Amino acid sequence: MGSIALNGLGRIGRLLVRLLGTTRPGLLGAVNDPAPLDQLVHLLRYDSVHGPSHRPIDGFTEGGQDFLLLGDRRLPLFHATDPSSIPFPSGTRLVVEASGRFTRREEAARHLKGGVSHVVISAPSPDADYTIIAPVNGSGLDLARHRVISNASCTAHATAPMLKILEDAFGLEHAGMSTVHVVTNDQRLLDLPHKDRRRARAAFQSIIPTTSSAFGALHRVMPDLPPSFDGVALRVPLLSVNLVDVVATLRRDAEVAGIRAAYAAAAAGPWKDLLALADPHTVSCDITGRTESVILDQDLTMMLGPRFVKVFGWHDNETGYAARLRDLVVDLAARI
Numbered sequence: 001m002g003s004i005a006l007n008g009l010g011r012i013g014r015l016l017v018r019l020l021g022t023t024r025p026g027l028l029g030a031v032n033d034p035a036p037l038d039q040l041v042h043l044l045r046y047d048s049v050h051g052p053s054h055r056p057i058d059g060f061t062e063g064g065q066d067f068l069l070l071g072d073r074r075l076p077l078f079h080a081t082d083p084s085s086i087p088f089p090s091g092t093r094l095v096v097e098a099s100g101r102f103t104r105r106e107e108a109a110r111h112l113k114g115g116v117s118h119v120v121i122s123a124p125s126p127d128a129d130y131t132i133i134a135p136v137n138g139s140g141l142d143l144a145r146h147r148v149i150s151n152a153s154c155t156a157h158a159t160a161p162m163l164k165i166l167e168d169a170f171g172l173e174h175a176g177m178s179t180v181h182v183v184t185n186d187q188r189l190l191d192l193p194h195k196d197r198r199r200a201r202a203a204f205q206s207i208i209p210t211t212s213s214a215f216g217a218l219h220r221v222m223p224d225l226p227p228s229f230d231g232v233a234l235r236v237p238l239l240s241v242n243l244v245d246v247v248a249t250l251r252r253d254a255e256v257a258g259i260r261a262a263y264a265a266a267a268a269g270p271w272k273d274l275l276a277l278a279d280p281h282t283v284s285c286d287i288t289g290r291t292e293s294v295i296l297d298q299d300l301t302m303m304l305g306p307r308f309v310k311v312f313g314w315h316d317n318e319t320g321y322a323a324r325l326r327d328l329v330v331d332l333a334a335r336i
């Protein structure tokens, strides 16, 4: 029986299942989602963005208990709505909280019972014990103290290397970021009440300016960022792939060639597999399915003044993020 359980089999949860299925099929031991078995099986089989599953997917009920059949592995599927009442198997040590419903520490910590010693939230959390973007602050993770861990956001994972590489090479005085961000299930298909009145508007009708939880996560992960670092998300009527636009004033003079060289060195060295360089003339659909956190579009790099730079990076908000979640839980499962 696997030592990881998953709460929330939505966009991110299902992609995590796919990614673990190809790399570490034995790790996932149980799943919880209130949706009915047949609906979850259907959505695991067919994906409107990423295509059909390459593994056979099925489900069955035995003795009143639902099971998912992923390839030749059977996983118990529960349907609780409260983390404290999910009967995950006794061998479960880590829960991935990917429902989007329980991002505060107090809520996510309801998973900490029985043998479960750690929870990873698949989103920014205002008060998790630690927010991690492994290459930036992974060394600060203390598993004895940090039980509820936030894996930040897709936008934070894309933006962190863009900023860190500039900071290390040229110093950062001021910085801002806008993300051109695709639709997620936290918007409305047609006008319907939502606490964010812009997200209440029809998702496929407008450019929808809204907040991004990435800023809080980035300040937690990179405490030396300029305190005024901020920006917006511009939700656009597409299904996959975001474009992050970073502007910054630097502490030292720079030229486009030097900025490009810094990112190219990072892509070949410390950020290998997490940061890549885009092919010339890339558009967003070229990035769908990519597992890197960010793919720098070097052709769009520009100097707006001797120390004023603008850089762009693409990322598949679902696959890239689910890949970072996989990396984290595989690492943690080996250590707890």
Ligand SMILES: NC(=O)c1ccc[n+]([C@@H]2O[C@H](COP(=O)([O-])OP(=O)(O)OC[C@H]3O[C@@H](n4cnc5c(N)ncnc54)[C@H](O)[C@@H]3O)[C@@H](O)[C@H]2O)c1
Binding pocket: 007, 008, 009, 010, 011, 012, 013, 032, 033, 034, 035, 080, 081, 082, 098, 099, 100, 101, 103, 122, 123, 153, 154, 184, 185, 186, 317, 318, 321
């Ligand atoms: N979609 C993205 O691009 C993306 C990227 C990075 C992080 N995230 C974060 O990951 C989280 C999940 O996002 P998503 O896009 O996968 O959401 P989603 O809406 O696609 O999926 C949520 C899933 O949780 C289930 N659910 C609802 N109530 C539940 C409950 N009480 N207990 C357990 N499961 C419940 C739903 O049935 C659904 O299957 C959010 O916090 C989101 O911010 C999303």
